[in-house]
Amino acid sequence: MFDLMKIYRRLFKYYGPRHWWPAETPFEMVIGAILTQNTNWKNVEKAITNLRNAKALTPAAIGALPRTELEELIRPSGFFRQKAERVQLFSHYLRYNYRGGLAEMLRQPLAALRGELLARKGIGPETADSILLYAGGHLSFVVDAYTRRLFTRLGLLKGDENYLQIRNFFMQRLPEELRLYNEYHALIVIQCKEYCRKKPTCSGCPLADECRYLLDQQSPLS
Ligand code: SF4
Structure with a gap:
């Protein structure tokens, strides 16, 4: 069963550090x-x-x-x-x-x-x-449309939560580490650009083995 840190480790291992946000100042x-x-x-x-x-x-x-x-x-x-x-x-x-x-x-x-x-x-x-x-270097988790899509498909969100509820979901479960917050958001973005698009490309996805969406697609009842 996926938890937030397992997903993070999986994505970090697959994509590596994202060096986000790319700005000089x-x-x-x-x-x-x-x-x-x-x-x-x-x-x-x-x-x-x-x-x-x-x-x-x-x-x-x-x-x-x-x-x-x-x-x-x-x-x-x-x-x-x-x-x-x-x-x-x-x-x-x-x-x-x-x-x-x-x-x-x-x-x-x-x-x-x-x-x-x-x-x-x-x-x-x-x-x-x-x-x-x-x-600012503050511990504030960034939520975007990619976050909602990915974690709903993975089965960790219902999909109808509001912004603050999703932000709290992450902030209540993740260790308070700036680098983790920084990388996690950037990894969600790359994952949703590479695989978990609006129409997902599940073959080869680093999260495929425990993804609720994919399991539902493969279920004989679906
Ligand atoms: S297996 Fe498919 S639906 Fe699940 S996270 Fe990967 S791309 Fe998205």
Whole structure:
């Protein structure tokens, strides 16, 4: 029977360390977390490269850009008007409340910081937890659609749990280790891209031997 650590060990052995999140600075990571909403990472990389080439990867530089210019730079990430507003609002917030110092903001205790992030326009629980974990080094498990899909198929979730219930499910069962949280989310993502897609490719999947979905498919009653 699978438990969370057995699944983690299996995925880690199969895929190896994922080195996620791929950003040069915590601020770049935060911008990437906002830009990755509703798009794939390749599109975000193009937008981040544009921002880097324009030397616009600081709160001051993003805040000072004319909105139309910022929209053009991040256009590859999709929903570029909405996202331009969000990254600019976040940059203004940092400048006026923390003198642009993201590190100061991230130094707060987890619960207070999570509440503050969730109060920002365009930052939902997944984005907030990504920022907390990957930019802030806080123990906050990141849940996404991949997490729900994989663990429902494995038989550990029912599938109708809300975000917080799934986050709690992981956080109540996993050891409190930053590297584990960091790697686990990234491993779920790669597993769902490689095998557990919307239409799963179960042959060769590293979790196939104990997967509830696959067992149900193979059952003579199904
Ligand atoms: S066996 Fe199939 S359904 Fe189960 S985790 Fe692997 S890919 Fe997903």
